[in-house]
Amino acid sequence: MTQTFTAFAGPQRLASGALADVALAVKRAGMMPEPIAIFDDRTGRAIDLDLRGTDADILARLPQPAGGNTQPEPPVSEPRGRGRPKLGVVAREVTLLPRHWEWLNAQPGGASVALRKLVDEARRASGDRDRTREARDAAYHFMAGMAGNRPNFEEAVRALFADDRRRFAELIADWPVDIRDHAIALAYRDRAD
Incomplete structure (x- = not known):
């Protein structure tokens, strides 16, 4: 699903679509008698954008779409951590009781595979x-x-x-x-x- 945004000038919808399109439409609308608000349609929350400068300046400052790898790439000089960052796999801490670890470690593929399967199953079910x-x-x-x-x-x-x-x-x-x-x-x- 493509992330969309909607801008309102007072009670009137001004523009809807990709963030870049909405931002440029708001800039082109200029000063309006009504306040302009831009909403993330996924969350319904208002967002703030810096609409100063040229179109290229505005587009360069836009936040990157959600869903990508939100973890910054580690600098080359640092040793690589666990996981497979190029595939989006990131190691994080999980706290479980010993009986949970025993069960997870007894599963085919080990704890990581078992946890991924459990999460995928829960996501499908709910x-x-x-x-x-x-x-x-x-x-x-x-x-x-x-x-x-x-x-x-x-x-x-x-x-x-x-x-x-x-x-x-x-x-x-x-x-x-x-x-x-x-x-x-x-x-x-x-x-x-």
Whole structure:
């Protein structure tokens, strides 16, 4: 899934898409009578960007997309640590009880393989639930930033967290259309119901 961002000038959606496109659209919009806010659609949280200088300056300062290797490459002079950093494998400390270590070490491939399999299995088993929670949280953060003083905000939040889609839509029906539509899109992304 491509990471997207959405900019609002007051209650009006100004731009949506890749961060570079949104940043340049905001810069080109110039001074607006309404404050401009940019939101990460994955988290629903507002982000700050430095939009001074040329387009190239702005693009050079943009944060790198999430999902890549977030660990900095160690300097060449330092000895390499454990793991396989070129494959994204990073050694970290895990604290377990002795009985857990015994069980892990008895598994085919050892503790690391067993832990990776357990994590992958848990991610598969809770994938839908995790996506629903992340979408709900993103909608909440966006709503708190853009609609915290709107009528029915608190009741809409309750309906959102109760997963009452009909009530949620009713409560925010009178909000500005772009805010309302974006909150609904964030809350129910990847859901067919």
